[in-house]
Amino acid sequence: MSEASGFTSMAGAKAEGQAPQIGVGMLGYAFMGKAHTHAMLNIGHMMYPPPAVPKLVGIAGRNREAVAEAAKRYGYQHAYTDWRDLINNPDIQFFDNGGPNDAHAEPCIAAAQAGKHILCEKPLARTAEESKLMLDAVQKAGVKHMVAFNYRFVPAIRQIRKLVDSGLLGKIYHFRAVYLQEWIMPHYNMPMIWRLQKKMAGSGALGDLGAHIIDLARYLVGEVRSVSGMTRTFIEERPWGDGTMGKVDVDDAFVSLLDFENGALGTVEATRFAAGRKNGQRIEINAEKATIVFNLERLNELEVYWVGDQPKETQGFRNVLVSEPFHPWWENWWPQGHMIGWEHTFVHEITHLLDCIVNNRAVSPIGADFLDGYRNSVICDAIVRSSESRRQVDCVYEA
Ligand SMILES: NC(=O)c1ccc[n+]([C@@H]2O[C@H](COP(=O)([O-])OP(=O)(O)OC[C@H]3O[C@@H](n4cnc5c(N)ncnc54)[C@H](O)[C@@H]3O)[C@@H](O)[C@H]2O)c1
Numbered sequence: 001m002s003e004a005s006g007f008t009s010m011a012g013a014k015a016e017g018q019a020p021q022i023g024v025g026m027l028g029y030a031f032m033g034k035a036h037t038h039a040m041l042n043i044g045h046m047m048y049p050p051p052a053v054p055k056l057v058g059i060a061g062r063n064r065e066a067v068a069e070a071a072k073r074y075g076y077q078h079a080y081t082d083w084r085d086l087i088n089n090p091d092i093q094f095f096d097n098g099g100p101n102d103a104h105a106e107p108c109i110a111a112a113q114a115g116k117h118i119l120c121e122k123p124l125a126r127t128a129e130e131s132k133l134m135l136d137a138v139q140k141a142g143v144k145h146m147v148a149f150n151y152r153f154v155p156a157i158r159q160i161r162k163l164v165d166s167g168l169l170g171k172i173y174h175f176r177a178v179y180l181q182e183w184i185m186p187h188y189n190m191p192m193i194w195r196l197q198k199k200m201a202g203s204g205a206l207g208d209l210g211a212h213i214i215d216l217a218r219y220l221v222g223e224v225r226s227v228s229g230m231t232r233t234f235i236e237e238r239p240w241g242d243g244t245m246g247k248v249d250v251d252d253a254f255v256s257l258l259d260f261e262n263g264a265l266g267t268v269e270a271t272r273f274a275a276g277r278k279n280g281q282r283i284e285i286n287a288e289k290a291t292i293v294f295n296l297e298r299l300n301e302l303e304v305y306w307v308g309d310q311p312k313e314t315q316g317f318r319n320v321l322v323s324e325p326f327h328p329w330w331e332n333w334w335p336q337g338h339m340i341g342w343e344h345t346f347v348h349e350i351t352h353l354l355d356c357i358v359n360n361r362a363v364s365p366i367g368a369d370f371l372d373g374y375r376n377s378v379i380c381d382a383i384v385r386s387s388e389s390r391r392q393v394d395c396v397y398e399a
Contacts, residue, residue: 015048015049015050016049019044019049019050019051019052019053020052020053020358021052021053021054021055022052022053022054022055022093022094022117022354022357022358023055023057023089023091023092023093023094024040024054024055024056024057024058024092024094024096025057025058025059025060025086025087025089025092025094025095025096025111025116026056026058026059026060026074026076026086026096026098027059027060027061027083027086027095027096027097027098027099027103027107028060028061028097028098028099028100028103029059029061029066029067029070029071029074029098030098031098032098032121032148033059033070033074033098034074035098035343035346036096036098036119036148036346036350037056037059037074037075037076038343038346039343039344039346039347039349039350040054040056040350041056041074041075042347043347043350043351043354046332046333046347047332047347047348047351048332050351050354051351051354051355051357051358051359052354052355052357052358054094054350054354055091056074056075056076056077057076057077057078057089057091057092058071058076058077058078058079058080058085058086058089058092059071059074059076059078059079059080059086060079060080060081060082060083060085060086061079061080061081062081063081064079064081067079067080067081083099083103083107084110086107086111087107087110087111087114087116088114092116093116093117093357094116094117094118094119094353094354094357095107095108095111095116095117095118095119096118096119097111097118097119097120097121098121099121100194100195100200100201101123101125101126101194101200101201101202101207102126102194102199102200102201102202104120104121104124104125104126104130104134105125105126105130105133105134108120108134108137108138109133109134109137111143112134112137112138112140112141112143112145113137113141115141115143116143117143117144117145117353117357118138118143118144118145118146119145119146119147119148119349119350119353120134120145120146120147120148120370120373121147121148122147122148122149122211122212122215122368122373122376123147123202123203123207123208123211123373123376123377123380124147124370124373124374124376124377125202125373125377126198126200126201126202126203126207127202127377127381128374128377128378128380128381130202130377131370131373131374131376131377131378132374132398132399134370134373134374135370135371135373135374135399138370139370144353144356144357144363145363145369145370146349146352146353146356146363146367146368146369146370147215147367147368147369147370147372147373147376148346148349149211149212149215149216149219149367149368149372149373149376150345150346150349151212151215151216151281151296151345152215152216152219152349152366152367152368153329153345153346153348153349153352153367154294154296154299154345155300155322155323155327155328155329155330155340155348156294156299156300156301156302156322156327157216157219157220157294158328158329158366159302159322159327159328160220160285160292160294160302161219161220161365162328163290163292164220164221164285168289168290169285169287169288169289169290169292170287170288170289170290171263171287171288172220172221172262172264172285172286172287172288173264173265173286173287173288174264174265174266174284174285174286175217175220175221175258175260175264175265175266175267175283175284175285176266176267176268176283176284177213177216177217177266177267177268177269177281177282177283177284178213178268178269178270178280178281178282179205179209179210179212179213179268179269179270179271179280179281180209180269180270180271180274180277180280180281181205181209181271181272181274181277181278181279181280182272182273182274182275182276182277182278183272184196184235184252184272184273185272185273185275186235187275190238191238191239191240191241192238192239192240192241192246192248195208195250196238196246196248196250197246197248197249197250198249198250201250202250202380203231203250203251203380203384204231204233204248204250204251204252204253204254204272205250205251205252205253205254205270205271205272206231206250206251206254206270206380206383206384207380208270208272209270209271209272209281210254210256210268210270210380210383211376211380212281213268213270213281213283214258214268214376214379214380215368215372215376216283217258217260217266217268218372218375218376218379219365219368220283220285221260221262221264221266221285222260222261222262222264223260223261223262223375224258224259224260224261224266224379224395225259225260225261225394225395226259226382226392226393226394226395227256227257227258227259227379227382227383227386227392227393227395228256228257228259228386228391228392228393229254229255229256229257229382229383229384229386229387229393230254230255230256230386230387231251231253231254231383231384231387232251232252232253232254233248233249233250233251233252234252234253234273235248235252236248251384252271252272252273253269253270253271253272253273254269254270254271254383254387255267255268255269256268256269256383256386257392258379259392279296279297280296280297281295281296282294282295282296288307289306289307290304290305290306290307291304291305291317292304292305293317296342299341299342300321300322300323300339300340301319301320301321301322302319302320302322303317303318303319303320304317304318304320305317305318321336321337323336323337323338323339323340324336329344329348349367352366352367353367371399374397374399375395375397375399378395378396378397379395382394382395
C-alpha cells in the first residue's frame with residue numbers, strides 16, 4: 001500500500017521477508033461482518049506485499065448456530081456467543097466491531113483495556129458522551145484505533161483530499177452532500193428493527209448515513225464550528241414481529257447547514273425516504289479554482305470543472321476516470337479502466353489500519369480515528385439539539 005507506507009506492490013512484486021500475522025476477532029457476522037471479512041481475505045494477495053496478514057481467529061454473535069455457521073463460511077477458527085471471549089483470547093490482537101451501535105462502546109472499551117487494536121463501525125457511538133468514553137479508553141491504552149468511515153478509502157475521494165492539500169483548488173467556498181436511501185418507505189413494509197430505536201441506534205438517518213457525509217465534510221474541508229439542523233420522522237409507529245406496534249424514536253431524515261471554521265459553508269442531508277434512491281451519495285465542492293463532484297454510484301469517476309483552463313467555447317465539466325496506477329490505491333488492483341467497487345474500500349481501510357499497527361503510523365488523516373469519531377458525534381448531537389431548539393448550535397469539542 002504505497003498510499004501509507006511508500007512501498008510499491010505491482011502484481012508480481014516480491015515481498016522481502018514474511019509479513020507478520022495479526023489475529024482478528026470480529027463482532028457481528030451480518031452486513032458489516034461480511035464486508036470486513038471479505039476485505040481481510042483479500043489483503044494478503046491483493047495489497048501485496050501486505051503490511052500484515054489478518055488471521056481469522058474468532059467471530060462473535062448471539063445465536064450459537066448462526067455464529068457457528070458464519071465462522072465456517074468465513075473461515076474463523078472459533079465461534080463465540082459472548083464478545084468477551086474474543087477480548088480474552090490471547091491470539092487476537094485486533095478487535096473489529098461490526099455490531100449495532102449499542103454494541104460499540106462496552107466491547108471497544110474492554111478491548112482497549114485488554115491492549116487490542118480496534119476498528120469500530122460508524123457511528124462511533126450513540127452519543128458524543130459515549131464516544132468520548134471510547135476515545136479516552138483507546139488513548140489511555142495506547143492502542144491503534146479507527147472508525148470505519150470507509151468512504152475516505154474510495155480512491156476518488158482520497159484524490160479530492162490530495163487536491164485540497166496541494167492547494168490546487170484554492171479556497172473552498174461550499175461543501176454540499178446528500179445521502180439518500182428508500183428502504184423504510186411504506187412500500188417496503190419494514191417492521192421495527194434496531195436501526196429505528198434510539199436506545200440501540202442513537203439516531204436514525206443522521207447517525208447512519210449523515211455520519212458518513214459529515215465525516216467527508218470534515219475530511220475534505222475542515223472542522224465544523226456550528227450547525228443549524230432539522231430532523232423529521234415520517235412514520236412514527238411500526239409493527240414488531242408479533243404484530244404489536246412499536247414507537248420509532250429516531251429521525252427518518254435530516255437536513256443541516258454546516259458552518260466551517262475556515263469560512264466555508266456546507267449543507268448535508270440524508271434520508272431513508274427518497275423513492276428510487278438505493279444508496280445515493282453525492283458530494284460537491286465549489287472552490288476558487290474548480291468545482292469537483294463525486295457520485296457513489298459512479299465511484300471510479302470525478303466530475304471536474306477547472307476555472308479558465310479552456311477556450312470559452314469548450315469550457316465545461318469533464319469526466320475523469322480515477323483508475324490510473326498513480327491514483328490512490330490503484331496500483332494494487334487492475335490495469336486502468338478495469339473497475340473496482342464499494343467492497344474494495346474496506347480492503348484499503350483495513351490494510352491502512354494494519355500498516356498503522358505494524359509500522360506505528362498515525363491512523364488519521366488517511367483514516368478516521370476515534371477523535372474523528374468523537375467529533376463526528378458532537379456534530380450529530382448538535383444537529384439534533386438544533387432541530388429541537390429551532391436554533392443554530394455551536395459544536396463544543398472536549399477533545
Ligand atoms: N461503513 C458502512 O458503509 C456501513 C454500512 C452498514 C452498516 N454500518 C454500521 O455497521 C454496524 C453494523 O451494521 P450492520 O448493517 O452490519 O448490522 P446488522 O444488523 O446487519 O448486523 C449486526 C451484527 O451484530 C450482531 N450482534 C448484535 N448484537 C450483538 C452482541 N451483543 N454481541 C455480538 N454480536 C451482536 C448480530 O448478530 C449481527 O451479526 C452499525 O454500527 C452500522 O451503523 C456501516
